[in-house]
Amino acid sequence: MGRPRIKDVAEYAGVSPKTVSNVLNDYEHVSEQTRTAVREAIDALGYRVNIAGRQLRRGRTGVIALAVPELDIAYFAELAKHVMAETERRGSTTLLLETGGRREKELAAVHGFDAQFTDGVILSPLALRPRDLAGRDTRLPLVLLGEYNPPGSADHVAIDNVAAAREVTEHLLERGRRRIAVIGGDLRGTQNTSRLRTAGYQQALSAAGLPVPEELVLPVPAFRWADGAAATRTLMRLPRRPDALLCLNDHLALGAVRALHEDGWSVPGDVDVTGFDDIEATRFSIPTITTVSPDKPGIARRAVELLLERIDAGGPGGPAVDETAGHRLIVRESSGG
Incomplete structure (x- = not known):
């Protein structure tokens, strides 16, 4: 027997070839009973979709x-x-x-x-x-x-970076932190991610009646571990050191935690540290890292x-769509979780 075709699947399942095509394309208007019968036929016959042929027929x-x-x-x-x-x-x-x-x-x-x-x-x-x-x-x-x-x-598609940064800053304020530094911050940019996250930080401080200390908003050359470590050491040498570090991605936060550990500072005892992105490493570092978790599966989907x-x-096919994906703050050990 040669390679099974849609016609063979249809005969096995007792439906039309069009119904098999509808199931393969995941169309909504197919009963669950019919969908199950078609899938069982596909499994029994070992049918495989010819994706290349399908795309070529569609001009794709x-x-x-x-x-x-x-x-x-x-x-x-x-x-x-x-x-x-x-x-x-x-x-x-x-x-x-x-x-x-x-x-x-x-x-x-x-x-x-x-x-x-x-x-x-x-x-x-x-x-x-x-x-x-x-x-x-x-x-x-x-x-x-x-x-x-x-x-x-x-x-x-993007998360609301202003709201997310404001949320994590409010978390640090609720913990009694008042000298909150931003690693990777940007006070003078436009619509880049750093500027929007810094704006959320500024909103949280303003709502709490606190000034925005410019010396605590520190840009970085890149958003990598080494940049986080270097920025942390710069900030911790200030005459009035920060008591919390809002790092604008998790690589910076991991670098910050390493620098603090090497220099004898306790996290979160002396300094709280938070990040952005909820990468897998933040769940296994010591301490684990408080972070903003974007809905990555939702953004991709x-x-x-x-x-x-x-x-x-x-x-x-119509006007451009601008969608806001979800996010959530995950509080972990680096800020008392």
């Missing part, structure tokens, strides 16, 4: 590009894993690309890399300028992640959904 490659700044930053690696799982579940393949946060590579992603091997792009940009999406070919579906989001330019909707529509 079946490939979605995901472009992120740095794959050795754990947040992007974890997010990529969720995106790849989601695209695979929907019968597509993910092409994973690292831009290094370089504008020319991000622009190449926006324009589909000047090739015909991808049906759409999910991009997490760092270096794009406000007008870089003006005049782009909207026939190539694009979903943006993160804070770069010129109005109406493309579909966009919605980004893929939006992209596939645009691909299915065969073009722009």
Whole structure:
């Protein structure tokens, strides 16, 4: 017997080939009894979807590009894993690309890399300028992640960074901390992630009637362990040292905790430390790290959904969608949890 076809599955299940196709495409209007019968037939016959053939008939490659700044930053690696799982579940393949946060590579992603091997792009940009999406070919579906989001330019998914930073700052204030430093902070930027998270910190201090001490808002060259450690040592040498460190990602927080340990400071006894992103390492460090946890599976799922909707529509298909993903504060040992 040759390779089973949809017709063979239909005969085995006692349904029409169209019904088998509806089950394979996960259409809603199929009864659970019929869906079960078709799946049992698929398993019994060993039927496998010919994804390449299906995509070619639709005039597609079946490939979605995901472009992120740095794959050795754990947040992007974890997010990529969720995106790849989601695209695979929907019968597509993910092409994973690292831009290094370089504008020319991000622009190449926006324009589909000047090739015909991808049906759409999910991009997490760092270096794009406000007008870089003006005049782009909207026939190539694009979903943006993160804070770069010129109005109406493309579909966009991100957490509310202002609210998240305000929430973690309020947690530190409730613990009695008053000299709260921001590692990776930005008081003068525009709509980048650092600026928005710093704005949330400022809002929390203002609501508590406290000034924003500029010497405690410390930018960093990069968001890595070594940068967190170096910034921590700078802050702890101030005449009036901080009693809490709000680190704008978990790599910075892990570096901060290491520097504090090496220099004889207690966490959270002398200093509270918090991070952002809830990467896996924060659950196994000593102490475990309080962090803001973005809904990474939800971000991946919605980004893929939006992209596939645009691909299915065969073009722009309506105004750009701007969606806010969920987040939650996870209090752990580094701030008394």
